[in-house]
Amino acid sequence: MESSVTSDDRPSKRAFASGSLVTSRCVGGEIGAESARLTPEQKLEIWQHLQRNRMVEERLGLLYRTGNVVGGLFSSLGQEGISVGTAYALQPQDWVGPLIRNLGVMLVRGVRPREAFTQYCARATSPTGGRDGNTHFGDLDRRIVAPISHLGAIIPVMTGIALASKYKGEDAVAMTYIGDGGTSTGDFHEGVNIAAVLNVPLVLIVENNGYAYSTPLRMQTRVDDLVLKADGYGIPSEVVDGNDVLAVYDAAKRAVDRARDGRGPVFLEMKTFRMKGHAEHDDAKYVPPELFEEWRQKDPILRYDRVLEGEGILTEKERTQRVATLKAEIDADADFAVNSPAPEPNFAFGRVYADDGGPGPLPGPAWGPSGATRAAGSTSDGGR
Amino acid sequence: MESSVTSDDRPSKRAFASGSLVTSRCVGGEIGAESARLTPEQKLEIWQHLQRNRMVEERLGLLYRTGNVVGGLFSSLGQEGISVGTAYALQPQDWVGPLIRNLGVMLVRGVRPREAFTQYCARATSPTGGRDGNTHFGDLDRRIVAPISHLGAIIPVMTGIALASKYKGEDAVAMTYIGDGGTSTGDFHEGVNIAAVLNVPLVLIVENNGYAYSTPLRMQTRVDDLVLKADGYGIPSEVVDGNDVLAVYDAAKRAVDRARDGRGPVFLEMKTFRMKGHAEHDDAKYVPPELFEEWRQKDPILRYDRVLEGEGILTEKERTQRVATLKAEIDADADFAVNSPAPEPNFAFGRVYADDGGPGPLPGPAWGPSGATRAAGSTSDGGR
């Protein structure tokens, strides 16, 4: 093996490199095998998730512009294939730790649009009752762990989740996410390294979307391909076209299978692009317009539409119909959020400790959870 | 490039692997070229440093057993070649950030044995006046930065030192050290990554001595060769036989030259072995005895003795004579320490802030600094 200085002496001058390692690594199995096994029904389901993810976020944009959203709004426009493809590879007993751009993961895992709407609008009916916002909610019953804002911090936590599942012999995998920027944090390093040494079933999805806020990849790291970091932890990795939902699913499924098989953590780098600013307020002037143009061509939904059309799975007409159905659900849920009351002021107090006689349980998803079922060994009162 | 999972699925079962990459990487120049350029005088000087390093530490052991040392005692037995070979590659304007096992670095940089003795014995005459112990002292005039105990923390700091030198156009390099265990810390990751991205002249010496306290390498990281981590930062690296002082010097010199040349940080992994417990109190029962046996054969000083004998640079007789001279110096300095008073109690107070009217300047090396000279741009009052 030779020296790995990929870009001679200076950090790469490219704002965003799509890498040269795309097809040469494989975390196990055979590239393409898992996506080839998908039935037409499953492919449609994936389409449905993709479309729903985007439509929910579009609706959030509308809620933002009409002044209903409290605080910032974060979008995964152009990256939906990653959230959907990875989450689709999970089984009910698996755990996820999504980040702010992974609303799609939560939707695939059974979270309903109204949960996102009420969260972003800070309503009493939201999963946190207004105590936290945006995607900062979780549910131990549905095996979704809420992130904190501090990037990287969730990785050791998901390593701990995986460790516990392994200890309990639950056959469950923990999947979590990090951005290209987040890989620079100490917690990324500590979390991945511990996962590697303890050989726990952690699948880490690294969304390399070229930017961390205004900072391009080359100012975040000196490598073009983040998978090189996986080598330093001695764990297998793969570079995936993050805008190809089937490729994403394929790699994620093989990674999850490998982890479930007791063979330790896996690192998947998803090449993609952030098609908006960091948050809704950010016009992303610092991104060269031609990059947006280039990546618009690779839009994961348009690409997948063409695939399904080509395979005769989804006609134009059926698509229109499905979009309409989705719209009805989203309309209803958005209305639910808009018409929900703000929380009562005194919901601010208590439940800091288990025994402080706080305001009691959260409103919770009164509409009933869907998706993952609860496995043995943990109950709803704080994971015990 | 293929997947880097070096040891199949499970962490390596070897307690300590000496790696397979020893000769295949080169950070620049030509392996062996720099050591070949050393004059006999220089080779003797290196021998002198090695021998002095060991003898000072042996004397510290004696001081420990006679109850003069306050707190723990840390040894670099078997690793002296690394401290000496790397520090010998520096120029006066360069900066070092040694760790607890790098007393040898400090000695090469002009620190006198009495500074170490008085520090370990917590005397009023010590460089910190008894405020801190062991190798926890520094001197901005001599461009030595004191570590803190928290492993990894010094790496970002030395990155900052290098950044400032680069900004000031000082042509200086910053060299610092970390153990195999220390590579697991978040600060290691953040510091090296920032150094890489900012392309600063940092030379990182990774002393892979097989253990972190009682924890063997395979329980610290899943890779056998820590250089794989360098690849993840996009910086050049090399694996060096840390018990061959000439190989160490050779690699360090090439790394320093490269960094000084403006080509960014370099990562050198030194394979070595910790020939004692973590500290003097630790009998290292957890280390398989055969490992000690194996590595005793590779003792860096015995090996270097043979080299110099072979080259006719140092005869048995001259060696004995030089050892005696060193012993005289060390005797004197140890006596100085033992006879030095403990600090006055009120030296505990003040100099927490620049303007608090604290106890004034430290006793300082009244015997006058040797080694590095002070370059423009920083003075003794706090680096300004």
Next chain:
Amino acid sequence: MALTTYIDAIREGMREELQRDPSVFIIGEDVGTYGGAFRATAGFLEEFGPERVVDTPIAESGIVGVAVGAAMNGMRPVAEMQFIDFISCGFNQIVNLAAKARYRWNAGVPIVVRGPCGGGVSGGPFHSQNVEGMFLNVPGLKIVEPATAYDAKGLIKAAIRDEDPVLFFEHKFLYRRIKEELPSDDYIVPIGKARVAREGTDLSVVTFGACVHHALEAAETLDREGVSIEVVDLRTLLPIDRDALAATARKTNKIILYHEAQRTGGIGAELAAILAEECFEWLDGPLTRVTAPDSPVPYAPPLEAAFLPGTEDLIAAARQLASY
């Protein structure tokens, strides 16, 4: 003359120091091209170039560590935390490296770590914190938080010139909400000195940051009720201006400690302790704390409003103490 906002005052202060002293530089996430998440360094990259306005990876511990090292090597770094909440990731570098270096081995660490703190802008649990409580028990640090644009500029300049590590907290609620006319000449506001923001005789409110404005508002209301409130703006949170505390205690004999952070272990505790120890004989009533309750900062506006200790809470406490 033009009015300068609180954030512009900070930016102007930094700019003047950058112009004055080539050893000053800016380091942080998105401080260059973007000019900082709150635009505190807008225009700096263009004016001073990438060597003095250093965009970094996301690594607060690394950022602080790099600043410490650069300071040891003769520079005066100003490190930005994008939100002050992220300072927790650089905690070890601050408390163990920066704060202890001078005491241990006489190495000065003249760094400034600055960033937006505080609530009232629906930032939720991780973009609203007041973190001074985490650092009060760390000797070697100085902590500053201005309440006015004048002080913001004068204190950032003083912080940059200080020989020791200074944490500079900027209340983001004030960033664009307050403005004033500033002197055109170079001035600093000395670290360690409080100011009397309003003279009064019946009761003192000791506070800082955004709370100063609420306190002044409360004082107006109470004035109409015949209660004369003195408002002391600490400006520096560490070291505490004991003389100012003693002076106001001697004058009004009744003190409210008012801050936005949670009660337990907040700076109000230290202020109360100093007063109860050093000014015991002058106290004519319980030392009263008006603070946030002991919970994280909630996100939804009604919850945050209930959580934050506002003008009404202060007025109620002041009425009670005044009638004690």
Next chain:
Amino acid sequence: MALTTYIDAIREGMREELQRDPSVFIIGEDVGTYGGAFRATAGFLEEFGPERVVDTPIAESGIVGVAVGAAMNGMRPVAEMQFIDFISCGFNQIVNLAAKARYRWNAGVPIVVRGPCGGGVSGGPFHSQNVEGMFLNVPGLKIVEPATAYDAKGLIKAAIRDEDPVLFFEHKFLYRRIKEELPSDDYIVPIGKARVAREGTDLSVVTFGACVHHALEAAETLDREGVSIEVVDLRTLLPIDRDALAATARKTNKIILYHEAQRTGGIGAELAAILAEECFEWLDGPLTRVTAPDSPVPYAPPLEAAFLPGTEDLIAAARQLASY
């Protein structure tokens, strides 16, 4: 019956919980093969196996994070910091992840983070710290520090069974210096309850950890001078037992807050604030703090002795306050 040392009491407490509850496990650096730098987990690897005694890389943030995750997934991790000084590296995980999860999204985080704290053993600036001051302003945490072997065992068991994150500080000066006979049956010492370590009538010393022993010693001396000292051992530092504070204030009317950490921003400040606010009318003298000065912990024995607030300092302060 055999006498049990403070550290053995902690080890026994952990061992019993490991035996009782399969969701309890140990995680940290050198806790397995080596049995912990201070042998707090000696024999555990052999008894419980590597799945329940997990040696980790050097990564305190990672260790705490892993513990948090495991706790969310039904476990009760006990994470060791080799020295409590290293907790600063795991600070963010503790204050932002563990402490806020229940409030934010109803996720309990029943972890214990434990380790040796305190000075008096020539550990120098980085192996002698008392870090409670860094965490007092963080709602969601509990903090415990026992002064006796009985409490050490009872509190570690209570901490492990607690539904919330508990920081468990062990004063290393006591590890092998104190021993006592312990009950053979399962018992816990409830978190949140102080104890009166010695009854007295003239003056109260509120303290905890190693200082309790110095306080008892001082009380003996003062007793001979006719001054009757009550010693209150807090045991739990967060949440503070306000009832115990009020009770002793009502009884003696004069209070010394005595702790080993530095003065400014230490827990003495919070205790003083509570007393000055809630017990103002019962106070017959200034709230007096006996603490370390505001500097790092020095290394050399004479310096450390001067730095640490010892029996003599306490006696001097008590004499003064008693005669107030």
